[in-house]
Amino acid sequence: MQCTIIGAGIIGLSIGWELARSGHTVTLVDPEPAGGATHAAAGMLAAVTEFHRQEADLLALSVPSAAGWPQWARDLEAATGLGTGYASPGTLVVAADAADREALADLAAAQRAAGLRIGELGTAAARAAEPLLAPRLAGAFSAPGDAQADPRRTARALLGAVEAEPRARVLRQRATAVVPCRGGWSVQVGTGGPENRVWADEVVLATGVGRPGYGSAELGIGGLPERWRRPVRPIHGDVMRLRPTSASWPPAGPTVRALVDGQGVYILPRSDGEVVVGATEREDLQDGVSVEGAHRLLRDALRVMPALGRFELLEATARARPGTPDNLPLLGRIAPGLIAATGFHRHGVLLSVAAAAAVSALVGPATTGRPRHPPPAALDPHGLDPFDPWRFS
Ligand SMILES: Cc1cc2nc3c(=O)[nH]c(=O)nc-3n(C[C@H](O)[C@H](O)[C@H](O)COP(=O)(O)OP(=O)(O)OC[C@H]3O[C@@H](n4cnc5c(N)ncnc54)[C@H](O)[C@@H]3O)c2cc1C
Numbered sequence: 001m002q003c004t005i006i007g008a009g010i011i012g013l014s015i016g017w018e019l020a021r022s023g024h025t026v027t028l029v030d031p032e033p034a035g036g037a038t039h040a041a042a043g044m045l046a047a048v049t050e051f052h053r054q055e056a057d058l059l060a061l062s063v064p065s066a067a068g069w070p071q072w073a074r075d076l077e078a079a080t081g082l083g084t085g086y087a088s089p090g091t092l093v094v095a096a097d098a099a100d101r102e103a104l105a106d107l108a109a110a111q112r113a114a115g116l117r118i119g120e121l122g123t124a125a126a127r128a129a130e131p132l133l134a135p136r137l138a139g140a141f142s143a144p145g146d147a148q149a150d151p152r153r154t155a156r157a158l159l160g161a162v163e164a165e166p167r168a169r170v171l172r173q174r175a176t177a178v179v180p181c182r183g184g185w186s187v188q189v190g191t192g193g194p195e196n197r198v199w200a201d202e203v204v205l206a207t208g209v210g211r212p213g214y215g216s217a218e219l220g221i222g223g224l225p226e227r228w229r230r231p232v233r234p235i236h237g238d239v240m241r242l243r244p245t246s247a248s249w250p251p252a253g254p255t256v257r258a259l260v261d262g263q264g265v266y267i268l269p270r271s272d273g274e275v276v277v278g279a280t281e282r283e284d285l286q287d288g289v290s291v292e293g294a295h296r297l298l299r300d301a302l303r304v305m306p307a308l309g310r311f312e313l314l315e316a317t318a319r320a321r322p323g324t325p326d327n328l329p330l331l332g333r334i335a336p337g338l339i340a341a342t343g344f345h346r347h348g349v350l351l352s353v354a355a356a357a358a359v360s361a362l363v364g365p366a367t368t369g370r371p372r373h374p375p376p377a378a379l380d381p382h383g384l385d386p387f388d389p390w391r392f393s
Contacts, residue, residue: 001025001363004187004200006175006221008033010041010151010352011341012206013158018356018376020168021079021161023366027198028162028170029189034155036208037348040239040319041151042268042276045069045350048116048143049091049257052107055327059114060383062347065354068377069147072353073154075376080164082157085150085270089253092126093118093141094133094304100259101139108141118143130252132307148255150270151349171198177222178203184337188222202363205334206341208348209234209322225335229393232330232343234320236286238293239278241315248310251275260300267301267308275311277301281321281346289316321345330389331358339363340389353377358384 001024005012008030020026044050047066051059073086093108095101108118118141126140127133162168173189173196180186184201209232210219219230244250251269258265268276280293294316302309324330324343329351334340339362341355348355357377365372 001201001366002199003202003204003363004029004198005204005206006187007206007208008170009036009038009206009208010155010348011344011355013155013162014352014356015204015206015341015359016168017158017161018360019363020165022360023368023370024363026168029173029175029187031172031174033159033170037319037321038151038155040237040317041349042239042266042278043085043149043151043349044255044268045147045149046091047350048111048118048146049093050347051111051114051116053110056114057328057386060380061351061354064377064379065351068353072376073149076157076161080157080160082160084154084157086147087271088147089255090142090144091146091255091257092130093143093257094126094137095139096258096260096303097138100262104139104141104259117145130254130256132249132251132305134304134306137304146255148268149349175221179223202337202339204339204341204359208342209320227393228334231325231392232322234285235323235345236282236318236320237279238289238297238316238318239276240294240297240313242275242277242308242311242313243273245310245312248307256304258300258304260303263300265297265300267305287318289318325392329387331355331387332384332389333362334389354379
């Protein structure tokens, strides 16, 4: 099959690599691969601590995706020699005061009821696991199964893997329209002249937030079915990157998530010394970093890990997450030959492996005689119903 994927963020790249290594012919179209939300993401692969009661349907994707990540990271490294930063140091969840502890205990009970593994830990045990934690915390929990990857490194590896496939290419251009043509679709890129049309049996829309709005016109890609609504809205996140100096110790390893006066903050140490502090959730349409957001993140992070005050601030970044009204992705067929894989909101890095497996199953096997590999995530096809891209139309 000829497959064209519009959008080369973590979702489009993962789908592109999975289809290419399965023997399909793949064209990825994106003026700035991995320049969207993927560039900002911390990379928590947190099926447990990202679980919220209202998002229980997400477990059908998050649990198999988290389980598939280690093999995915190994395969990617074997194919490219490039690392993904995958590590599984677990997550500590800490409470700043008694009210925060109560809220976290409630959430942990809901997570356990959903079959996820999280246990209460004394604050002394939490400080033994992460000595940089503040001495006065009100409670601590441990989710040993949560993992992490570095989205920028993963995207670089995926791009390298796609470009190394003989039947795959990346066009650094914007897609402007899809037009039914010869039993498939012609995707117009750039100015859309005849030399700028790519024919495909299957087109995958992996545009992230793209341009916000409901229909084809707002997205800036003409020709999508008129009745299909795409309620993807930008939910901006600010995130900071720090590193220890000669006057400070690096954190020990686990990701620390904290509730401070009812607001969440996370501190994610990477093996290369970088520490990611995130993230706000804003719906104010401000593309740049919010001063208030950055202030709040650093203030709350310092409350649970005062030693961060001696670190160097390397970077403050903001990007828009692709949010949907029910916080679930749009993943499935829009029309024959047209697939949606967008709206991954806070979880696109975690869910990228499941997205690749789901789209690969929709497209079906290639006929190139390449040896088949097992799907990267073991999805239950019935579990995908809640993600029907037509549910808002
Ligand atoms: C601050 C922050 C922290 C986050 N932390 C985490 C985390 O810890 N764990 C996690 O799992 N997720 C996290 N996320 C969420 C995650 O980043 C997103 O869910 C994920 O990046 C979505 O991937 P995507 O490929 O759909 O979108 P994007 O990464 O935004 O990529 C979309 C791509 O589509 C391209 N595009 C758009 N329109 C067109 C067009 N017309 N033609 C061609 N190309 C087009 C864009 O250029 C872009 O490259 C975080 C997000 C933010 C902002």
